Amino acid sequence: MLSHEDNLMLTRTNAGTPMGELFRSYxxxxxxxxxxxxxxxxxxxxxxxxxxxxxxxxxxxxxxxxxxxxxxxxxxxxxxxxxxxxxxxxxxxxxxxxxxxxxxxxxxxxxxxxxxxxxxxxxxxxxxxxxxxxxxxMGARQPAPELPQMEFALLPASHRHVSKKFQECNWAQAAEGGVDTAHFSFLHQPVASGDDELAEKAARATRGYSQKTMSADHVRWMRDDARPRYEVRKHGSGLVLAASRRAGPGEHYWRIAQYLMPAHGYTPSATEGQTYHGQTWIPIDDESCWIYVYSWNPTRPLTDEERASYRSGGAVYPEMDANWMPLRHRGNDYLIDRRMQRSENFTGIVGVSEQDAAIQDSQGRIADRTRELLGPTDIGVAQFRRFMLDAAKTLAAGGTPPGLADAAAYHVRGGGIVAPADAGLEEVMKMRFGDELGRVRATASEPVASR
Amino acid sequence: MLSHEDNLMLTRTNAGTPMGELFRSYxxxxxxxxxxxxxxxxxxxxxxxxxxxxxxxxxxxxxxxxxxxxxxxxxxxxxxxxxxxxxxxxxxxxxxxxxxxxxxxxxxxxxxxxxxxxxxxxxxxxxxxxxxxxxxxMGARQPAPELPQMEFALLPASHRHVSKKFQECNWAQAAEGGVDTAHFSFLHQPVASGDDELAEKAARATRGYSQKTMSADHVRWMRDDARPRYEVRKHGSGLVLAASRRAGPGEHYWRIAQYLMPAHGYTPSATEGQTYHGQTWIPIDDESCWIYVYSWNPTRPLTDEERASYRSGGAVYPEMDANWMPLRHRGNDYLIDRRMQRSENFTGIVGVSEQDAAIQDSQGRIADRTRELLGPTDIGVAQFRRFMLDAAKTLAAGGTPPGLADAAAYHVRGGGIVAPADAGLEEVMKMRFGDELGRVRATASEPVASR
Amino acid sequence: MLSHEDNLMLTRTNAGTPMGELFRSYxxxxxxxxxxxxxxxxxxxxxxxxxxxxxxxxxxxxxxxxxxxxxxxxxxxxxxxxxxxxxxxxxxxxxxxxxxxxxxxxxxxxxxxxxxxxxxxxxxxxxxxxxxxxxxxMGARQPAPELPQMEFALLPASHRHVSKKFQECNWAQAAEGGVDTAHFSFLHQPVASGDDELAEKAARATRGYSQKTMSADHVRWMRDDARPRYEVRKHGSGLVLAASRRAGPGEHYWRIAQYLMPAHGYTPSATEGQTYHGQTWIPIDDESCWIYVYSWNPTRPLTDEERASYRSGGAVYPEMDANWMPLRHRGNDYLIDRRMQRSENFTGIVGVSEQDAAIQDSQGRIADRTRELLGPTDIGVAQFRRFMLDAAKTLAAGGTPPGLADAAAYHVRGGGIVAPADAGLEEVMKMRFGDELGRVRATASEPVASR
Known part of the structure; x- marks a missing residue:
């Protein structure tokens, strides 16, 4: 929950506003x-x-x-x-x-x-x-900062796929959807009884996203534990947001997202070797935004099958027209299918990206955060807000917000892992990323070059 | 004519407004x-x-x-x-x-x-x-009142037909059309010379409404006497609004409408044994409303022919799409046909309901009642306004507006009759309804039951 | 450049505004x-x-x-x-x-x-x-003035063609396009290398307008001299706006427009014997206007070919639908064709009228004149503004603005001529019009009659 003033500060981005100036400084x-x-x-x-x-x-x-x-x-x-x-x-x-x-x-x-x-x-x-x-x-300070050393951009073009998608709400509530991994237990869930059916329906409703990156196990763990334990850590360019759920006996399923200043989010699903996904929320105005989306694999070129999936609505990509306008949108209620909602998946809407857009848009053109009931699973959302407001105030006071002076701090990853139940976050991060904050150490096997 | 303040009070129905609270109390x-x-x-x-x-x-x-x-x-x-x-x-x-x-x-x-x-x-x-x-x-007072004992609801489903229709103006000017029976002398009139032609054109332009409930005599009486004498009586749940016109020698044609709190109106045409019609004006917001429409016959089930007529634009029903949106609406000028206006009927618009909507919408999204020239035929309209404003003030002062504590007072009827010219209103009411205010005394022959 | 206050005064025309009252006085x-x-x-x-x-x-x-x-x-x-x-x-x-x-x-x-x-x-x-x-x-002063004795109206109907066109911007910036003849060096120019190609492309992009009234010479002179010398003279009903460009050796090409109160403009192209064109800018509201357009030939009936051209988008007429709505408009970016813009004409838009509308609309619904950099070629525009503001102030002060008391002063012409380089404006006007201000002296050979 935010005060009215803080909600204004978080969501308003025209020139001269604190958040607008923060965006302009990157x-x-x-x-x-x-x-x-x-x-x-x-x-x-x-x-x-x-x-x-x-x-x-x-x-x-x-x-x-x-x-x-x-x-x-x-x-x-x-x-x-x-x-x-x-x-x-x-x-x-x-x-x-x-x-x-x-x-x-x-x-x-x-x-x-x-x-x-x-x-x-x-x-x-x-x-x-x-x-x-x-x-x-678009900022006033000179010299301009360095470009953020985000991994998808550091790799050869063959290793990445990029696009964008239009969304009809304020940037901040869309970004909150990115740092909130608790909603996977509902918004993206299939409605099913047995495990086989679960995997099949999950694959169908999410257009293969789950099939590729999540097994029926992953889907079941998310369904069965709706109250993941959240932990948040700051680093040089943003936040690590980790949530763990009960998995198999003596195991936890960890999903670890990254949020990088001013508005980049990495998804928490990829396990070692899988393709990573990111989204960047850029206000068009305060009631709509472009979400820049990108997928990358540090160790190999993306396959034709992956690219075909991204172009037809897989992973973080919606089905879109030639102008990057999602086919399922506010004006047509995302083609919600109430029969499908009863027997196939939780929303009756096809596609992970579309499900996100539907529920984020539904919070209003600009979400009213003065009436909310936040709990432990909303810690990621709450910390994101605090982090952004602090950064805007830091800039306004003449200081340097996170990441601005440290382009290399953007070379991080997010992803998922199953770990022993007694492992702490630092240990899990090292298991998954080799670094307690997800930082990447470039190796000879990973080409570093871009256009 | 109303003051600016009274016009605001009559037309504004959001929560917290006097009229809004009045609607919410029923x-x-x-x-x-x-x-x-x-x-x-x-x-x-x-x-x-x-x-x-x-x-x-x-x-x-x-x-x-x-x-x-x-x-x-x-x-x-x-x-x-x-x-x-x-x-x-x-x-x-x-x-x-x-x-x-x-x-x-x-x-x-x-x-x-x-x-x-x-x-x-x-x-x-x-x-x-x-x-x-x-x-x-939607009101705050507890306990809630009883449901209004309106006749269409008391009857078995076989005896009634219900629907709704969308209208693009403030509720009050639509309701005024219901209490104003003087406009029948113009708005719904055929343009014709002889009686035969009159009846035929009236039937055509009103989709059979007149043919069924009005003879060429009725149409002619309304055309020839544009200044009906108005009389208004209060009763337990609202107003009786009676208007009489010269008819055959030594006779008057009486049309008697009912207005029941907070926004129900019964049409004045039905003669003994005919099917009754009612409309209820419920604000969507202050610039549009749903009009709930219903027809009922106390003595018999409605016929298939009647139902078919109501579904295709007869009586108080417009031609509509599957979402109860009239096919003739503000955006297409009600498909006005100027050739028809010259030689067939007074508006060039087909349908009684459509003619009403056209002229009511034409008064503006919210009619400005501070510039008007009211006369004796507008007594019904003037009394309706006064009645509504008084009721809103009564409620605001902690009192009980009409009908709220007397659900049985809603069991009334409106309708038409030809009576001797020297009969007064009370006498005429008794002739037509067996009661000087149109109240119904349930008899064994009229089943009382509903879903 | 205007102050904010003067820009408001120039562009606002509702009842009670100075410019609105000026329009209403004619x-x-x-x-x-x-x-x-x-x-x-x-x-x-x-x-x-x-x-x-x-x-x-x-x-x-x-x-x-x-x-x-x-x-x-x-x-x-x-x-x-x-x-x-x-x-x-x-x-x-x-x-x-x-x-x-x-x-x-x-x-x-x-x-x-x-x-x-x-x-x-x-x-x-x-x-x-x-x-x-x-x-x-629509004015208050009585008696109303006489009708302006504009030539197209004085002639028999056979000698004129009239129409109108919708435009989606404030009247004043559309009118400015009429008094600004400097823009011919760009907005309406073909993109071509040789003279033959020039003439052909000009004819194509302007739908024959140039072909009929301008030779390849005219087009080239306008292209090659982007800085015409402006001279402005006041007369009884408005302004003569003359611009001269270098033409053949020892010659100047003069284009002479008329602006008549309150909002009539005559185009500057017609040479002796050719058909004249005029436009009258009438605000619908402050963000759109009807432009009344008319063509006339004082010496002969218009030909079928001319009328056909005007009906299909020639001269000052755009291609329109049956409601005088241009087919190329703000909502479809005037069907701009970027390939055509590269190799055919300067805008990639077909039609002189459409090119004008596109660039005038592009200045905003109401152009902001507080940020401008005017130069010598903008003298016409600057004088037009001053003239209109002065007239509005004159009227507001109880005086009589230009033309109001002199209906005959509207009988003037505009047009083009090639003259010796050393001839001054007065001399050139006499050569072209027989009068130093373009006034017409009716002769026996010119019928004077109208509906």
Whole structure:
């Protein structure tokens, strides 16, 4: 439960708000690289943190991210022509480059144009391409921080898959779904009697997600223990969120998520050798967000079968149209099937990503956290909120929030493991990751390179 | 004409408003029983008096009407699973029954769950099924009043037909259309020269309504006397609204409507032995309402022909889609046909219900009653407003508004009759209903039973 | 650049605003005559300057323009029946004529009706038909001014073509597009290398507009000189806005537009003998407008080919549906074709009118003029603003704004000419129009008559 003021602080991200400034102090993904494929290609609209911008790839291959308002008379540069090092306004031909500089004012006498200089500049944000996303730095502090050394981006493109998905609610409640692993005991559960049926229905309702990463055992452990024990640890770039459930005799099933500043979450299911998944929640405005999604395997290229699954709604990916709009959405009640809800799975909705979206959206456009009854299984959610509010306040007070000065601290993993019931979190982390906080030590067998 | 303040009081029905509290002090229909047909079936959304609720039929057959916000973390119970005595939230499995009690908090330690108890309860309203509607009592006073002894509900199901229809304006101006019988001289009139043509066109434009309940004589009397004499009488549950027009030599044609608290209206056309019709105006919010409609015959089962007519737009029923949305509505100008308006009927719109909706909606989402010019034919409308405002003030002052303590006073009828020109209202009422206020004395020949 | 206050004054046109009162002090077009073709025909909705009205042609052929709210109980007269000298409300039959007078109150006793008289009147505006438009005078000052003696209206119907088009932005930025001839160097330019290709592509992208009124020479001159020299002169009804570009050796290409109060603009392209075009920007509300468009040839009837071109998107006309809604609009990004933008024309949008709409709409629903960088080519725009603001202030101070007392001053023309480089504006105007301000002296060869 939060006070009204804290709920506002957590959820509001326009320029000038504490949380908005926190997001702006990090590099954040704003596009898939594939959305601006061509040099001198058409501009695309980008709305991020409440700001309406356009992006285009210039003649050098740099992705420009600029305010779309021509400084001459305010025409929208979205209708402009991207040509030879910048975009030219369609009204009177003023031309702007990726740094926002006005390169040409053909309707102005050259001496006036020269004199205007800085006054004609428009707002522009630096970008980088990293892990097949376009990242932007929208902050004021200089120099910009380093790019976060997230593993999916460090690997060769063959080892990762990336996409994005639209969600119709505030970023924070979507992110809370990522740090809350307790909901697996309900939201994603099949409705079944025997174990065989359980595995089969789980595979069906989650589009093979469970089949690949979870056995009937895993599903059963989650169903049978609805009160996982939560433990949270801070590290250089964020939080480790671990939850353990009773498993076989003398064993616990641990699921360990990562939350990295300002809004990256790694899922807790992957066991050693399996493919990892992550999500990054980036506000479009305070009532909708783009969730950037990525999967990676540090030890091998992803298979065609994996990619096909991700493209058709497997793992953290929903079924989507060509504009990354989920086919199951707020407007059609996620195609909920009440017959399926009675006899197949707990929601009547197909797909893990879709189930998450449905229940997160259902908390409202912006969840009201002033009326809640949190318990021990909500510790992850509570710590996430506290962590974000503290970071925003730290930044506002002139300090440096977590991860900003330590790009290497982003090289971590999350995942699952079955461990002896008497093992503590540190021991379990070392068993699973070789490090008590999930940090990766790059080895010769893991290629480190990216576009 | 009303002051701005009185217009606000008449039309605003959210919780805490005087009119909103008046509605909440009575049982009011909130669904058709057929909308929640199955025990443990899917929940449906219900919006009433500005409150967003859900309804579902539980394992015992009781219809639950509850606030849809899970008290754990605010997920919407609409996506929940209706199972074994309550609905279970799809996020973390908290379960609520028809009284709003939290039956299960599987993510909470049992001692915490026990301690929370009342704090975990959600808002819930008691319901009853009566006359094939689901009625709710949303008021604070205890005990709840008795169900209104309306005749359609007292009869066996074979003797009645019920439905509902959506309307896109404030409840009060729709209700005013029900108490205003003067508009029959225009709004529902055919445009014709001779009597034969008159009857034929009236039947066509009103989908047989006039043909069945009104002769060419009735239509002509209404056309020829646009200034009916109004008389209004109060009774135990509401108002009798009588209007008389000149008919044949030495005769008057009386049309007598009933308005029952808080928002039921009976139509004034039925002559002895004919089928009666009623409408109940229930605000969804202050700019739209559900109108519950019902037809009944005290002396015989309704015929298949009658039911077929009601399902296809006869009497007080519009042509509708499967969701009770009229096919002719604000968004398509009620399919007004200007050629028909010139030569067939006064509006160019087909259907009595559609004609009413068109003209009532046209007064605005919420009619502005501060600019009006009322005359003697508007006495019914004026008295209705005064009656409602007085009742709201009575309740607010701690008193008991009409009908609340006298469920039997709802057993009344409205209808039409031709009487000698010198007969007064009391005499006419006795001629038509055997009672000066239209009250029904149940006889052995009229079965009294309902679901 | 304008102050925030001046931008508000320029763009706000509701009743009571300075610019709104300025518009109301002139006759302005509110409909095409063809929209109310029939006597006693159906009423149509008209929204103008933020006022919601209805229009209908009465039995005498006069077009009524009235407030649609029945003074009895506020039903909308749009649903009324237009019959015998007025429109009758569908609710209770009150009837109103073109002057707003209540002719009949059938539900009222005759003595009450007589007493009410003026109180029952509704708002009504006088109209005239002129040049196949319905014009209204919505001002308070009496007597109303004379109708503006615009040439297209003075000619026989055979010599003109009229239409209208919907645009989704404030009137003033659309009008600015009309007085700004500098944008021809970009917005409407083909992208081509050689002259032959230039002419061909210009014809294609502008749907023959350039082909007919501009040679490849004209197009090239506009492309090659992006900084036309502007000169502006005031006259009795508005402004002459002239811009000259370098043309052949020792020659200048002059394009001379007219802006007439309150919101008429004549295009600058027509050379002697060619067909003229005009546009009149009339606010629907402050975020959209109807642009009334007209073409005329003073010396001959328009050809079938010309009319066919105007109906299919030539000249100042966009491709439209039957309701004058352009097929290319804000909601579909004007069907911008990025491939075409790369290799055919500067916008990738087909049609001069569509290109104008796209870039004007792109300035926002209401352009923000507090952030601009105006230069010498924006002199026309700057003077237009100053002229309008001055006129609004003149009116507010009790004075007479330009043109109001001089209907004959509207008989002017705009157009283009190639002139010796050393000729001044006055000389050029005389060469092109026989008058230094473009005024027309009617001759025997030019018929003066209209409907």
């Amino acid at each position: 590099w954040i993904p704003v596009l898939l690289s594939q959305e601006v494929p061509e040099r001198d290609g058409p501009p695309v609209r980008v709305k991020v943190l409440g700001e309406e911008l356009i992006a285009f790839r210039d003649s050098e291959g740099t992705v420009a991210l600029i305010e779309p308002r021509c400084s001459h008379r305010g025409a929208n540069l979205f209708f402009g022509r991207n040509e030879g090092g910048g975009i030219r306004c369609a009204y009177h031909g003023w031309k702007f480059d990726a740094r926002g500089e006005c390169l040409d004012m053909p309707t102005m006498p050259s001496e006036t144009a020269a004199r205007l200089g800085e006054k004609a500049r428009i707002r522009a944000y630096p970008t980088r391409e990293w892990g097949d996303f376009v990242w932007a730095y | 049982w009011i229909p909130v669904l058709l029983s057929q909308e929640v047909p199955e025990r443990d079936g899917p929940p449906v959304r219900v919006k009433v008096l500005g409150e967003e609720l859900i309804a579902f039929r539980d394992s015992e057959g009781t219809v639950a009407l509850i606030e849809p916000r899970c008290s754990h973390r605010g997920a919407n119970l609409f996506f929940g699973r209706n199972e074994g005595g309550g609905i279970r939230c799809a996020y973390h499995g908290w379960k609520f029954d028809a009284r709003g009690e939290c039956l299960d908090m599987p993510t909470m330690p049992s001692e915490t769950a026990a301690r929370l108890g009342e704090k975990a309860r959600i808002r819930a309203y008691p319901t009853r099924e009566w006359g094939d509607f689901v009625w709710a009592y | 006759w302005i077009p509110v409909l095409l005559s063809q929209e109310v073709p029939e006597r006693d025909g159906p009423p149509v909705r008209v929204k103008v300057l933020g006022e919601e009205l209805i229009a209908f042609r009465d039995s005498e052929g006069t077009v009524a323009l009235i407030e649609p709210r029945c003074s009895h109980r506020g039903a909308n007269l749009f649903f009324g029946r237009n019959e015998g000298g007025g429109i009758r409300c569908a609710y209770h039959g009150w009837k109103f004529d073109a002057r707003g007078e209540c002719l009949d109150m059938p539900t009222m006793p005759s003595e009450t009706a007589a007493r009410l008289g003026e109180k029952a009147r509704i708002r009504a505006y006088p109209t005239r038909e002129w040049g196949d438009f319905v014009w209204a005078y």
